[in-house]
Amino acid sequence: MVRLAPDGRELDRRVVGTAELAVHVAERQQAEPGARWVWHDTARRYPAMLDAGVRVGRCHDLRLCHAILSTSSSVARAADLRAATQWDAVAAPEGPTGDALFTLADDPAARSGPPEGIDEALAEFARQRAAIAGAADPRRLEILCAAESAGALIAAELRHAGLPWDAAVHEDILIAELGRRPAAGGLPARVAELAAAVRAQLRDPQANLDSPAKLLRSLHRIDIPARTTAKWELRDFDHPVIELLLEYKRLHRLLTANGWAWLAEWVHDGRFRPVYIPAGVVTGRWAASGGGALQIPRQLREAMRADSGWRLVVADVAQLEPRVLAAMARDLALAESARGHDLYAGIVERGAVAERHEAKVAMLGAMYGATTGDSGRLVPRLRRTYPRAMELVDAAARAGENGEQVSTWLGRTSPPASAGWRARQASAAGEGASAADRDRARRAAGDRGRFTRNFVVQGTAAEWALAWLGEVRARLARLDPVPTAEAAPRSGAAFARVPHLAFFLHDELIVHTPARHAEAVAEIVREAAQAAASLLFGDFPIDFPLDLHISRTGAKG
DNA sequence: GAAATGCGCGCG
DNA sequence: AAAGCGCGCGCATTTC
Known part of the structure; x- marks a missing residue:
């Protein structure tokens, strides 16, 4: 770890482990709230800090910014960056016991991550600063790197806090749609009934409904000349089996993608915690790994429930x-x-x-x-x-x-x-x-x-959304914590007493907030949209109106 | 028996 | 209505 003065002069340096780093960062954040932390990989360092209750204001993520700058056509000498080892490589996540778990040092050939030393990090940081400064329009890359780095912080924070999710509501929906959960292995009642009805129509008690190729042959046998078994094609055929089959497919999908198994794997202690991957898509959009955060069916949105005494502020941009x-x-x-x-x-x-x-x-x-x-x-x-x-x-x-x-x-x-x-x-x-x-x-x-x-x-829409998120985060940080008696402890050590982002998906965000701050949060989310517009597009007259609502209900029951 | 591929479908 | 972008996942099937 190295501390730099604003002019880039080195103040002090030390090699520290994660626990010590969290303590140190907490101290420095108090003393210098505007400090920007420079590190290789937010995804690797920040989760442990959050677990320790430490939040960071700003950072520069060398890995994500390297990926942007080393391939940007706006950077005059991007080759200098590309030649600089492998700064965009993803390192193994840090385990609970620290780096010791992933010691690769004794086998240099197996080591695929970036250099770990302070000097290497400082050299890379200097290269990135030079790349930005030397661009035709430095301000744009400056904003992009700041927004990307803020996004990395937010991605870790979203997972730390999680989206409040009421498993009982989710389960009620499953039972209403699918029928009771089967004792072991079998299909829920409604799904089994539908499957039997479809097979009866197909006049084949053994018909396999889950193999497209076999299902297609079964359909051909009863003179339905479909080319594929996609629902938008099947819909056009006039035969009593079609409606049953489409309903079977719908329920089977709900069961396999977001049924009891999904609940057991992804919802713990009242929170859905997907893994967000900033810039996981080449366009800069985020991807998600595990949990299917990008594909929660609208049907299940009801299971999002704020904690008692808290609210969800849900906002999305109209036609971003x-x-x-x-x-x-x-x-x-x-x-x-x-x-x-x-x-x-x-x-x-x-x-x-x-x-x-x-x-x-x-x-x-x-x-x-x-x-x-x-x-x-x-x-x-x-x-x-x-x-x-x-x-x-x-x-x-x-x-x-x-x-x-x-x-x-x-x-x-x-x-x-x-x-x-x-x-x-x-x-x-x-x-x-x-x-x-x-x-x-x-x-x-x-x-x-x-x-x-x-x-x-x-x-560019992803850039606007990152700017929006970053603005929301910065403004939320200025709201006062609520007393311990009103805390939401399941939102994690870092966010139990403050409004925090709880979900993000391309053009939509959700803030979990104490009820007393809900109106202020709604205003912040709206103001942040206009601020993002100004940051990217200056005074060009373009609106970014939001559909926004504040959840009425607290936890179920 | 594991890994890759294709299909279908959910989301933006 | 189901083409024209970007994803992840589960399942069945094919390939190694």
């Missing part, structure tokens, strides 16, 4: 991506249509299309690269009405098709075209290329174009 697109492209016409709560209604008002639903599929089609169907047909209407916004995504698509890289608003850059992709394009352009070669190359180019088209919008 098209709003981000309007601001990036400086498209005043689209920004005007986006004013207020319903961007799609605004598009209809402007006369681009006749119906709200058309506005929605057209806009999604423009951002995803639809070429066929209703969506593909409607995109040209948007092109006429919002030429600046549409040119931005069209240009991103052309760049991708040409094998170029694209960047988000703040400077996160898409991956380069793979060697295989380049080889395919080159051989298709050569003399001996067959029609099939050219066709494959054209399809691959189209795929890549749709990816880069979406990358700039999805990635």
Whole structure:
């Protein structure tokens, strides 16, 4: 550990273990609340501090920032960073007994993580500072690295606090939908009944409903000529088995994905604690590992219950991506249509299309690269009405098709075209290329174009969301703790007495707060959205309206 | 018998 | 209505 003066001068250095580090950080946070901690990997250091009740205000995550800067097209000498060992490697998580559990030092060949020493960390930090300072627009990368690092803190904090989850409510839903939980092994009553009814209709008591290939053959035997067993295809066939089968699939899905096994594995002591992975997606979106945090069915949302005396403030952004697109492209016409709560209604008002639903599929089609169907047909209407916004995504698509890289608003850059992709394009352009070669190359180019088209919008939306999260976190930290008598101890040592973020998913966040702070928190969440807009887009006139509500109920029963 | 692949479906 | 982006998971099937 090394302490630096604001001018970068070294004040003192010591090698410390995790426990000692937590104590030291707690002391320094008191003395210098604005300090920014520089370390290799937040995911590795911060959870143990939180367990010790220590929160950190700001940090610079060398691993995540290395990943951004070493591949950003905004950085002039990114190769210097790439040459600097493996700073974006994920190190093994620190176990309860510290690094000793993962000692790899005696086997240098097995060591895949980054250098551990202070000098190496300082050198990497200096390289990253230089990379940012030398960029054409240093402010954007500065903001991106700060937001990414804040996100790393938040990801650890979200897991520490967890999302209040009432297992009894969840179980009530399961019983209502599926029937009683079977004693051992078997299917719940309603699922078993449906399976039997489907097999009766198929006139095959042994029919396998869970193997797509076998199910398809069973359907063919009763003259249903489906090509696949996907529900949007089955829905079009007029046969009594269809409704039963779709209901069976729905319940079977609920059972296997979010049934009793999921509850037992992921909900403990009234909290759902998924593992968040900042920048787990190349666009900068977060991924999740375990628990399926990205896919909790809406049906189960009722099981989210604030602790007694606490509230959940639930907020999501209405149509985040098209709003981000309007601001990036400086498209005043689209920004005007986006004013207020319903961007799609605004598009209809402007006369681009006749119906709200058309506005929605057209806009999604423009951002995803639809070429066929209703969506593909409607995109040209948007092109006429919002030429600046549409040119931005069209240009991103052309760049991708040409094998170029694209960047988000703040400077996160898409991956380069793979060697295989380049080889395919080159051989298709050569003399001996067959029609099939050219066709494959054209399809691959189209795929890549749709990816880069979406990358700039999805990635910038992720940046806006990170800024929003970071603003919310900073402002929540200024609210007063409640007395111990009103604490929510299950939210963990660091958050038992203060409002804290409890969930985040792309364009949605949830804060768990003492009831007395709920209105203040709601205001903070709204203000933070405008602050994020200003941070990224300055005074460009774009709204980011929220759907926001405060949960009425406390814990069940 | 483990690992990779395909399908289907939940989420944004 | 089920194409056009990004994910993770469970299950069945194929491959090593």
